[in-house]
Amino acid sequence: MSSTDRRVRDPERKERILAAAATLIARHGYLGVNLGDIGADAGIVGSGIYRHFENKVAILVALFDRVVDRLIVGAEQALRTSDGAERTLAALVRGQVRFTIDERALCQVYLQESRNLPEQDARRLRWKQRHYIDLWQEALMSVREELPPAKVQVLVHAAISSIHSSLRYRNHLSTEEMAAFLEEVACGMLGVAPLPRTENRLNGDGDDRAVG
Structure with missing residues (x-):
């Protein structure tokens, strides 16, 4: 993947991550959810979350x-x-x-x-x-x-x-x-x-x- 490709981000991805995190954390609690769960629910690989959030705590703060x-x-x-x-x-x-x-x-x-x-x-x-x-x-x-x-x-x-x-x-x-x-x-x-x-x-x- 070129550096240009790495810089291209889905403008809706962050919103999908936050929406998925809210739903999952409300259902299972913060400690019962991991980044892989959030990524799967948002339709992206878990590692893709790191383009927008440093960790799970950063998602909660957001x-x-x-x-x-x-x-x-x-x-x-x-x-x-x-x-x-x-x-x-x-x-x-x-x-x-x-x-x-x-x-x-x-x-x-x-x-x-x-x-x-x-x-x-x-x-x-x-x-x-x-x-x-x-x-x-x-x-x-x-x-x-x-x-x-x-x-x-x-x-x-x-x-x-x-x-x-x-x-x-x-x-x-x-x-x-x-x-x-x-x-x-x-x-x-x-x-x-x-x-x-x-x-x-x-x-x-x-x-x-x-x-x-």
Whole structure:
């Protein structure tokens, strides 16, 4: 193989690796999956992974970054574009619900495998997580001015946790029914009305997919 051939990379290969890793790690746990498993599921030889990731830990870090970065992008977009504090908060809820349902395996890895992150990456990701939570808390404080910061913090974590709880079981609701009910529950905790369902596009275009 020439040096030119070695430099040519499938632009979709990295995405296939990450998608395969998320699915396998969610199913078997981080310690139950090796690079050969990921490569086989992604349709490439295990050694091909090294063109994109130094090792399995690097894949896990990339998965965590993907979750937090997409949530932050969506939250910041909601803060910029929503009309009024209550609708902003409802948009944050919808974004979190949408991402959790659309990226179930990725979110399961995020919740289950933080103990396997290198400490330096764990600290960096905790900073990003705090920034995301701060965006929610600022929005809630604008809506519920009577609440002290400690209660705002409790409510935000409770609302997000109620959405994440759907990752721990299978249910018999349709995707749309589940999304609507999770929004209703989380918005109820925060004291705001969910956005109208006519504004929902759970499987919408790229901009929607980036939200929360």
